Amino acid sequence: MTKLTPETIATVKATIPFLSENSVKLTCEFYHRMFRENPEVKEFFNPAHQASGAQQGALAGAVCAFARNIDTPENLASAVSLIAHKHVSLGVQPEHYPIVGKHLLGAIDALLDPAPPEILEAWGQAYGFLAEVLTGAEAGLFADKPWEGFKPFRIARKVVESESIASFYLEAEDGNPAPAFLPGQYLTVRIPAADGTTTMRNYSLSSYGNNDFLRISVKREEGGHASNYLHGELTEGGLLDVAAPSGDFVFDFERGDAPVLLLSGGVGVTPILGMLHANAGKGCRVDFVHGAINGASHAFKEEVDALVEKHENLNRHYRYSEPAEGDEPDSTGFFDLALIEGLLKPDTEVYFCGPKPMMSLVHSALNELGHPAERIHFEFFGPQEELLQCPMH
Ligand SMILES: Cc1cc2nc3c(=O)[nH]c(=O)nc-3n(C[C@H](O)[C@H](O)[C@H](O)COP(=O)(O)OP(=O)(O)OC[C@H]3O[C@@H](n4cnc5c(N)ncnc54)[C@H](O)[C@@H]3O)c2cc1C
Ligand code: HEM
Incomplete structure (x- = not known):
């Protein structure tokens, strides 16, 4: 593994204020250059994320987080896991890293107009270091795949x-x-x-x-x-x-019989439903709470009802934000702190997935209730940076 010198670390860290202020500009410049000169990598990227600016934010966010933690790479472990799973899911290969590195450095150079050589040199080494960390993690994940591509x-x-x-x-x-x-x-x-x-x-x-x-x-x-x-x-x-x-948002069976709280909103039910099935008949109590607009938009009701009926350890609660006539939810409105507090024990393992406002609300409520971070697990159906930029967060 490449070892970064104290001088390189100091030079990279000194660029953080500039990078943070210009992160979106930097990443836009980077994508513009990369897609013009290496159009072969374009199909990896979701054009909708480009249009919304989410991906611009994602890479810029990763670069800044990296720079901030360059001397404590252990702080990057969970980000590395998320990114490595995402890259592997899309088939990003080691040969793509020099392409990204070249255009990232090109964008830094263009922004600093031009960048002093020692800054480019330091960033080149720093990028190489992160690329090594990621490709190492990705090689392990690729090796475990049941089929290639x-x-x-x-x-x-x-x-x-x-x-x-x-x-x-x-x-x-x-x-x-x-x-x-x-x-x-x-x-x-x-x-x-x-x-x-x-x-x-x-x-x-x-x-x-x-x-x-x-x-x-x-x-x-x-x-x-x-x-x-x-x-x-x-x-x-x-x-x-x-x-x-x-994907690394997975149910952790090592937590024994600790109570489980599964929260989902809308189509965010998909990974959570898999977890409900996986816990049917197990020794832990599981509370499954699902939020939908109304009965017409509520998916998997029959499937969940049948599971809960059959397995004593499973419980369910449905909350509708705009119930229609004839709907019979267990409660109405959006998710709130009181709902979560009522179902939470200090050792509850919480898993959640849903639309941005619901995710932000649940995350804030769990923090406010002082729930231990290691018992909070979530998936977001887009780049995580987009979630962090949500005004409700
Ligand atoms: C880990 C993970 C798991 C997921 N699991 C699920 C799941 O179980 N079920 C599920 O339904 N989804 C899931 N998703 C989301 C899914 O991957 C897609 O993002 C989703 O289906 C939307 O894709 P799309 O191609 O239909 O929309 P896109 O074409 O990607 O568009 C998304 C939105 O952006 C808008 N848009 C598109 N292009 C532009 C443009 N040029 N300018 C402005 N706006 C634009 C569209 O109108 C639309 O509202 C998951 C995502 C992740 C990351
Ligand atoms: C050190 C280098 C890199 C870093 C720090 C990095 C970082 C990131 C981050 C933070 C995300 C968002 C993850 C999420 O929240 O879902 C991401 C997604 C992604 N990365 Fe990378 N990445 C790097 C290299 C690469 C390379 C070489 C490629 C190959 C072309 C690549 C392609 C992608 C794609 C396609 C996505 C998903 C984009 C989308 O949602 O449209 N990345 N990366």
């Missing part, structure tokens, strides 16, 4: 779960059983893009414990490319390119 799966069943969510039951075209995965993990699907290339998206596995199929459940997003393709064009019998399961 993408493999065709047939849509065995397509099931409507709510007014906007449909499930896809996927069976490997080669006849092999579905791969093992951990509850909470996601797949990557590769579909045709509008410009004739391909584009990739992650979808959490909403099933668990049946190796005949993998199930993903997708919400149709207005103006969304992949979700409309899946809902509108992919029918039963059709084929979908799928990469092996990834």
